[in-house]
Amino acid sequence: MSTAYEPVIGLEIHVQLKTRTKMFCGCELSFGDPPNVHTCPVCLGLPGALPAVNARAIHYGLMIGLALGSELAPRSVFHRKNYFYPDLPKGYQISQYDLPLCRGGRLGDVRIHRVHLEEDAAKLVHVGESGRIHGSDASIVDFNRGGTPLAEIVTEPDIRSAEQARDWLQLLRVTLRQLGVSDVNMEEGSLRCDANISIRPAGSDELGTKTELKNMNSFRFIEQGIKAEIERQEALLRAGEPVVQETLHFDPRTGRITSLRSKEEAHDYRYFPEPDLVPIDITDEMLEAARAEVPELPAERQERYRTQLGLNEDSAKLLADRVELAEYFESVLAVNGSEPQAVANWVTELAARLDEGDPAASKVEPGALAALVGLLSDKAITVGAARQVLDRLVAEGGDPKAIVEAEGLGAIGGGEELAGLVAEAIAANADAAEKIKAGNMKAIGPIIGHVMKATKGRADGGEVTRLVREQLGL
Amino acid sequence: MIDREQVLHVARLARLQLTDDEVERMAGELSAILAHVERIGELDLEGVEPTSHVVEVSNALRPDEPRPSLPREVALANAPDTDGEGFLVPSPQA
Numbered sequence: 429m430s431t432a433y434e435p436v437i438g439l440e441i442h443v444q445l446k447t448r449t450k451m452f453c454g455c456e457l458s459f460g461d462p463p464n465v466h467t468c469p470v471c472l473g474l475p476g477a478l479p480a481v482n483a484r485a486i487h488y489g490l491m492i493g494l495a496l497g498s499e500l501a502p503r504s505v506f507h508r509k510n511y512f513y514p515d516l517p518k519g520y521q522i523s524q525y526d527l528p529l530c531r532g533g534r535l536g537d538v539r540i541h542r543v544h545l546e547e548d549a550a551k552l553v554h555v556g557e558s559g560r561i562h563g564s565d566a567s568i569v570d571f572n573r574g575g576t577p578l579a580e581i582v583t584e585p586d587i588r589s590a591e592q593a594r595d596w597l598q599l600l601r602v603t604l605r606q607l608g609v610s611d612v613n614m615e616e617g618s619l620r621c622d623a624n625i626s627i628r629p630a631g632s633d634e635l636g637t638k639t640e641l642k643n644m645n646s647f648r649f650i651e652q653g654i655k656a657e658i659e660r661q662e663a664l665l666r667a668g669e670p671v672v673q674e675t676l677h678f679d680p681r682t683g684r685i686t687s688l689r690s691k692e693e694a695h696d697y698r699y700f701p702e703p704d705l706v707p708i709d710i711t712d713e714m715l716e717a718a719r720a721e722v723p724e725l726p727a728e729r730q731e732r733y734r735t736q737l738g739l740n741e742d743s744a745k746l747l748a749d750r751v752e753l754a755e756y757f758e759s760v761l762a763v764n765g766s767e768p769q770a771v772a773n774w775v776t777e778l779a780a781r782l783d784e785g786d787p788a789a790s791k792v793e794p795g796a797l798a799a800l801v802g803l804l805s806d807k808a809i810t811v812g813a814a815r816q817v818l819d820r821l822v823a824e825g826g827d828p829k830a831i832v833e834a835e836g837l838g839a840i841g842g843g844e845e846l847a848g849l850v851a852e853a854i855a856a857n858a859d860a861a862e863k864i865k866a867g868n869m870k871a872i873g874p875i876i877g878h879v880m881k882a883t884k885g886r887a888d889g890g891e892v893t894r895l896v897r898e899q900l901g902l
Numbered sequence: 903m904i905d906r907e908q909v910l911h912v913a914r915l916a917r918l919q920l921t922d923d924e925v926e927r928m929a930g931e932l933s934a935i936l937a938h939v940e941r942i943g944e945l946d947l948e949g950v951e952p953t954s955h956v957v958e959v960s961n962a963l964r965p966d967e968p969r970p971s972l973p974r975e976v977a978l979a980n981a982p983d984t985d986g987e988g989f990l991v992p993s994p995q996a
Binding site for chain 1: 911915917954955957959960961962963964965966967968969970971972974977978983985987988989990991992993994
């Protein structure tokens with residue numbers, strides 16, 4: 429029998445903060461501008477230039493810490509992390525070491541280890557990739573990005589599968605987006621994720637040797653990359669070979685994992701306190717300002733919708749993940765006492781018709797959607813008719829009741845009319861009627877179809893079924 | 903004390919190329935510096951916070967307001983090589 433292995437995964441997420449200016453200088457942040465138009469002596473690392481901390485970056489860092497339930501450091505200090513690379517003009521990155529802004533916390537089922545602030549590196553374009561200088565092995569450095577404020581969020585190794593890693597990262601993304609501290613766009617690099625991965629025999633408490641999988645730039649690649657690395661490690665262990673601690677790169681085109689740095693160049697960053705920056709002491713005033721800007725976050729909102737409003741899990745998650753849907757949902761609920769799940773279902777229907785659009789900006793007034801749900805719960809219209817009304821509301825706006833009357837979409841309830849139509853349908857589908865009498869209720873399809881065609885979908889399916897049974901003496 | 907290997911390690915991290923004579927000299931000088939600093943260990947520092955600044959100042963923050971950046975030609979003026987838009991450097995992947 430072969431050993432079952434359990435993956436142990438922790439994530440390191442870099443988030444570019446949506447400030448106007450860089451972490452330590454007044455150069456504007458930009459994405460997509462021509463190269464090297466947002467630089468100054470500070471972010472070019474020119475001799476004698478002095479950094480100054482962006483107050484808004486600290487504010488955003490505190491908001492993230494509050495949203496993750498972290499302990500916020502009363503005193504936090506910047507350090508120099510020393511290494512040489514062409515995207516780092518000073519020869520060191522200003523980061524945080526033993527006194528980060530936030531420690532601990534939790535989001536969903538994953539604990540947070542720490543959150544610290546640092547500066548982003550510049551962008552390196554390898555000429556081979558850009559094709560601009562033929563046959564050269566030079567690289568081009570664009571310092572526009574250099575010095576962009578980053579929050580690095582490090583989790584505890586609480587993740588046990590590639591799918592869980594992807595789902596959790598999506599939760600983190602919607603949380604940060606609703607906080608408004610970042611664009612959190614993986615393609616543009618404002619959300620970047622590395623994964624530390626090890627495996628161990630299931631049930632073991634010991635940790636295996638971990639590898640670090642770098643910079644996977646989509647949710648799909650994160651899932652694929654982690655999966656591939658887990659499989660690679662399993663194959664090694666089953667073959668009796670050790671996992672080597674190293675930094676790896678996942679190539680989504682080939683699905684292959686390659687080593688990024690040789691291990692002789694072991695990280696030795698020689699951190700020391702940044703002498704050009706004084707410590708950050710978090711004041712009550714700073715904390716209050718951050719707290720005031722933290723909205724209700726997706727996890728809390730989802731929980732409230734489930735427990736207090738009785739929504740099912742899918743609806744609660746859908747609404748909570750998109751704050752514009754949640755706000756619209758709540759404004760519809762506020763109109764009258766409609767049943768929350770019914771309202772949620774129709775907000776979902778509406779959202780599907782608006783693509784990614786905000787329902788508050790659509791022609792469908794919250795009052796109109798509330799009225800539509802009301803007509804439906806009063807059985808004044810069928811679900812099919814309600815969908816037609818919604819289509820009209822999306823296209824033109826207006827009042828559902830007026831649309832129902834103008835279009836003759838009112839439900840044909842019990843009464844003579846429907847009974848007559850059912851009798852006709854049974855007569856026209858004698859075969860089906862026989863089958864139903866013989867106990868095959870599935871044969872009712874053509875009869876209901878007949879009635880729906882005759883009523884243009886205005887008959888209530890449940891009522892038709894009841895009438896069919898009644899008329900067939902069942 | 904600091905031996906040859908440690909000097910070579912630190913030199914490699916700092917991208918310094920030292921002659922054999924320099925390695926010997928550095929080993930001696932660095933050892934002397936550490937010995938000097940170690941004298942602090944003779945003091946009773948119970949309850950004294952590590953000092954990274956000599957002035958008690960904190961929260962020297964800057965408002966998040968843009969300031970003018972350098973014109974690109976000025977930023978690139980001292981670059982050893984450029985393509986007119988960016989700094990050209992030897993490829994770190996080569």
